[in-house]
Amino acid sequence: MICCLAVLLPAAAFAQPVVKPWDAVLIASFNIQVFGESKLAKPQVVEVLARVVRKFDIVAIQEVRAKSDDIIPRFVQAVNADGSRYHYLIGPREGRTSSKEQYVFVYDTTRVEVDAASAGVFPDPSDRLHRPPMCARFRTRIMPAQAAFSFWLVNTHTDPDEVPQELAALTDVFLGMQSARPDEDDVILLGDMNAGPPEFKSYQRIPGVGWAVSGATTNTRRTKTYDNLVFARPATSEYLGVWGVLDLQSTFGLPLDNALEVSDHNPVWAAFHPCEIGGPQTIPLASQPTTIR
Amino acid sequence: MTDSSPAEIHDLARQLTAADPAVRRAAAERLCRSGPAAAAAALPLVRACGDADEGVREQAVAALEELGAPPSEALAGLIEAVAAADPLVAYWAITLLGRSGEAAAAGVTALARQLAPGTDPAVAQRAAWALGRIGSAARAAAGALREAASSSDPRLARLAQEALSAVGE
Numbered sequence: 001m002i003c004c005l006a007v008l009l010p011a012a013a014f015a016q017p018v019v020k021p022w023d024a025v026l027i028a029s030f031n032i033q034v035f036g037e038s039k040l041a042k043p044q045v046v047e048v049l050a051r052v053v054r055k056f057d058i059v060a061i062q063e064v065r066a067k068s069d070d071i072i073p074r075f076v077q078a079v080n081a082d083g084s085r086y087h088y089l090i091g092p093r094e095g096r097t098s099s100k101e102q103y104v105f106v107y108d109t110t111r112v113e114v115d116a117a118s119a120g121v122f123p124d125p126s127d128r129l130h131r132p133p134m135c136a137r138f139r140t141r142i143m144p145a146q147a148a149f150s151f152w153l154v155n156t157h158t159d160p161d162e163v164p165q166e167l168a169a170l171t172d173v174f175l176g177m178q179s180a181r182p183d184e185d186d187v188i189l190l191g192d193m194n195a196g197p198p199e200f201k202s203y204q205r206i207p208g209v210g211w212a213v214s215g216a217t218t219n220t221r222r223t224k225t226y227d228n229l230v231f232a233r234p235a236t237s238e239y240l241g242v243w244g245v246l247d248l249q250s251t252f253g254l255p256l257d258n259a260l261e262v263s264d265h266n267p268v269w270a271a272f273h274p275c276e277i278g279g280p281q282t283i284p285l286a287s288q289p290t291t292i293r
Numbered sequence: 294m295t296d297s298s299p300a301e302i303h304d305l306a307r308q309l310t311a312a313d314p315a316v317r318r319a320a321a322e323r324l325c326r327s328g329p330a331a332a333a334a335a336l337p338l339v340r341a342c343g344d345a346d347e348g349v350r351e352q353a354v355a356a357l358e359e360l361g362a363p364p365s366e367a368l369a370g371l372i373e374a375v376a377a378a379d380p381l382v383a384y385w386a387i388t389l390l391g392r393s394g395e396a397a398a399a400g401v402t403a404l405a406r407q408l409a410p411g412t413d414p415a416v417a418q419r420a421a422w423a424l425g426r427i428g429s430a431a432r433a434a435a436g437a438l439r440e441a442a443s444s445s446d447p448r449l450a451r452l453a454q455e456a457l458s459a460v461g462e
Contacts, residue, residue, distance in 0.1 A: 034322075098350075160358055160359070161391065221328060
C-alpha cells in the first residue's frame with residue numbers, strides 16, 4: 001500500500017494533474033488561518049492552497065473567516081483550474097462573538113461522494129463547544145458502491161482557552177456520531193484540536209481510540225502538535241497506518257515567512273482503504289510519517 | 294516577520310491606529326504571523342478588535358487566539374478594556390486577563406461587573422471563566438459568581454459554578 005502511495009511523491013507533480021492511488025483514500029485536515037478575502041487576493045497563496053487540496057481526496061478546512069459567501073466557491077474554482085473536479089460543503093458561521101468561523105469540506109468528486117442530506121452541525125444545547133463540529137457522511141467512489149468505504153467526518157476547531165473541556169465534549173460528539181446511524185460505524189474526528197496526544201485523555205472514553213498524527217509537529221513553525229485525525233481502531237479498520245504532515249516549507253520550498261502567509265498550520269492527513277472492511281483487523285500504527293510532495 | 298524584534302512589534306502595534314485601513318489591516322496581518330512575539334502588542338490588538346474594518350478585526354482576533362498570556366505591563370490597560378462598549382474588545386481583554394491567572398487579580402472587580410444581567414452573553418461567560426482562572430485571588434467576586442451560577446444561560450451557570458470552586462467557595 002505504501003508503494004502505491006509513492007506515486008504521489010514526485011515534487012515535479014506540481015505542474016501536472018495529481019495522480020492518486022487507486023487503493024487508498026486520502027483524507028486531510030487543514031486549518032487555513034483567517035481564510036478570507038485577504039488570503040484569496042494573494043495568487044501565490046491561493047496557488048499553494050490549491051496544490052495542497054489536489055493532493056487529497058477530502059480536505060476538512062477550518063477557519064474560513066469572511067462576511068462574503070463567495071470565498072470558497074472562488075477557491076474551489078482555483079483548485080479546479082487544472083481540470084480537477086472538486087466540490088465543497090460549507091457550514092454555517094459559528095462562534096460566540098461577532099468573529100465567526102466556518103467549516104468546509106472540499107472533496108474530489110471523481111473519488112468520493114457525499115450524502116448532502118447528512119451534512120450538518122452537531123447539536124450542542126449545553127453550549128460546550130465554541131464552534132460545534134460540522135459532520136458529513138462520505139463514501140469512496142473508487143470501488144463499487146456496495147463495497148465502498150463510507151464514513152462520517154467530524155470537522156472541528158477547538159477554543160484554545162478551553163481545550164480540556166472541549167475535548168471532553170468532542171468525545172461525546174464522537175460517541176454520538178457512532179450511533180447516529182445503525183449502518184455506519186466509521187467516525188473520523190479531524191481538525192485543529194489545539195492539543196496533542198498527551199492531552200487526549202478524554203478520548204480514552206472511545207473504545208479502541210487511535211489517532212493518526214503522533215510524535216510530529218503540525219504547526220508551520222514546527223513547535224506544536226495541534227492537528228489530528230481521531231478514530232476508533234476496531235471499527236475503522238480501513239485505516240492503513242499511513243499518515244503524514246504536509247510541511248508547507250519543505251513541500252513547496254517556501255521560507256518560513258511565506259509559509260506563514262499560507263497558514264500557521266500544516267495540513268495533516270491519513271490514508272484509508274477504499275473498501276469497507278467488515279471485521280476488525282490489526283494494522284500496526286506507523287510511528288513515522290510518510291512524506292507527500 | 295517570523296522572529297520579529299521588539300522594535301518591529303512596537304512599530305506594527307503603532308500602525309494599528311493608522312488612519313488608512315489598509316495600513317491597519319497589513320499591520321494586524323503581520324502581527325498575526327508573528328506568533329508568540331505578538332504578545333508584546335496584546336493591548337493594541339485587543340483595541341483593534343473594535344476597528345471599523347472587518348479585515349483588521351479578524352486578523353487581530355486570530356493573533357490574540359495564538360499569543361498566550363500578555364506581558365504584565367499590559368494588564369492595567371486590559372483591565373480598563375474589560376468595560377469597553379464593544380463586546381469583542383471586552384471579550385478579548387477578559388480572555389487575556391484569564392490567561393494571566395493570579396497575576397490579573399487587580400481585575401477582579403471589573404470582571405465581576407461583567408457578570409451582571411444584561412451583559413453580552415459571551416462577555417459574561419468569559420468573565421466567569423477568567424475569574425475561575427484567577428482562582429483564590431478572585432474570592433471577592435464570589436457573590437456575583439453565585440448569582441451567575443443560577444443564570445438561565447446554561448454555559449454561564451456552569452462556568453460560574455466552576456469558578457466558585459476555583460476561588461474556594
